[in-house]
Amino acid sequence: MLESFVCNLCPHRCNVDRLSGKRGYCRAALPEIASFCIHSGEEPPISGKNGSGTLFFSHCTLSCKFCQNYPISQYGVGKEVSIKGLGEMMFVLQKKGAHNINLVTADHYIPWVIEAVKYAKSNGLSIPILLNTSSFLNIETINSLEGIVDIFLADFKYFDESTAAFLCGVSSYPHYAKQAILRMYELVGAADADDTIITKGLIIRHLVMPGFLEQSYKILGWIYETFGVSVPVSIMGQYFPAYKAVEISKINRKLNHNEYLGVIQKATEFGFSGWIQNENCDINDKRKIL
Numbered sequence: 001m002l003e004s005f006v007c008n009l010c011p012h013r014c015n016v017d018r019l020s021g022k023r024g025y026c027r028a029a030l031p032e033i034a035s036f037c038i039h040s041g042e043e044p045p046i047s048g049k050n051g052s053g054t055l056f057f058s059h060c061t062l063s064c065k066f067c068q069n070y071p072i073s074q075y076g077v078g079k080e081v082s083i084k085g086l087g088e089m090m091f092v093l094q095k096k097g098a099h100n101i102n103l104v105t106a107d108h109y110i111p112w113v114i115e116a117v118k119y120a121k122s123n124g125l126s127i128p129i130l131l132n133t134s135s136f137l138n139i140e141t142i143n144s145l146e147g148i149v150d151i152f153l154a155d156f157k158y159f160d161e162s163t164a165a166f167l168c169g170v171s172s173y174p175h176y177a178k179q180a181i182l183r184m185y186e187l188v189g190a191a192d193a194d195d196t197i198i199t200k201g202l203i204i205r206h207l208v209m210p211g212f213l214e215q216s217y218k219i220l221g222w223i224y225e226t227f228g229v230s231v232p233v234s235i236m237g238q239y240f241p242a243y244k245a246v247e248i249s250k251i252n253r254k255l256n257h258n259e260y261l262g263v264i265q266k267a268t269e270f271g272f273s274g275w276i277q278n279e280n281c282d283i284n285d286k287r288k289i290l
Ligand code: SF4
Pocket: 007, 008, 009, 010, 011, 012, 013, 014, 015, 018, 023, 024, 025, 026, 027, 028, 061, 107, 108
C-alpha cells in the first residue's frame, strides 16, 4: 500500500502528494469508480456482440466546458476502490463475456490500473486491456503501460492552443496530445479496422464540435501527415451542449448534419479507415467509414 504519491502523471505536473490530503488539477487521490458495466456503444470491433467491459473512473485532467460526463469528470462522483477491487471488477466483466476491459478515462490513475491489471492477469484475466484516454499524458506515463495496455482509444480533441484554452482550459493540450499519440503508436502500432474484434493497436477518436470545424480538418490533416491512413479514425458527431456549454452561445447547439458530413467527406478524401455515426449521430450507432 502506497503511503505517498507525488503526482506528475500528466503534463500538469502538479508535483503534489495526492495521498497527503493535497490535490492537483484533476482533484484525484486514490482511484474512484463511478460505475462499471458492459457497454455496447463503442466502435463495432470494440463492443462486438457481447459488449466492452467498461470501468468509468472519476475526475479528469481536463476541464472541457461541454463534458457530457461532467458529474463524474468534474464533480468527482464515484467511490474509492482498491487495486484488488479494480481487478475483481475486471473479472466480473470478463465473466459476463466482455471482449475487452475498457478504462474510461483512467489517465490520472495509471499506476493503480497497472497493479490492478497485473493482479487480474495473474488470476486469469485474459481479454485485452483498452485505455480510453484524453491523450493528455506524459511520455513516461505512457511508457509505463508497455505490455499492460493492448489497445489505445485515444482522443485528439483540439488542434489549436487557443481553442484548447477556450474549450478545456489547457492551452498545451495539442502539443502533448500529439506527442502522446505518437508514443502510443510506437507501443502498439495501428489497429486494424477490418478486424471483427480488435485486440491490439491505436485508434484515434475525434468529436466534431459546432463552431470549431477547422479543428476537425486540421486534426485529420495532422493524422494523415503523421501516419498516412494506417491508423483508423473514429469521427463522432454526437455532440450536444452539456455542463457549461449551455451558457456559451458558440457551442450551445447540436452539430448541424452538413457540418458533420463535411468532416466525413474530408476523411473519405484522405482515404481513412474507421467509423462514423448515422445521420442522427446516435451514440450507439457507429459504422464503418467505407
Ligand atoms: S494526474 Fe492529476 S494530480 Fe497528477 S499531475 Fe495530472 S492533474 Fe496533477
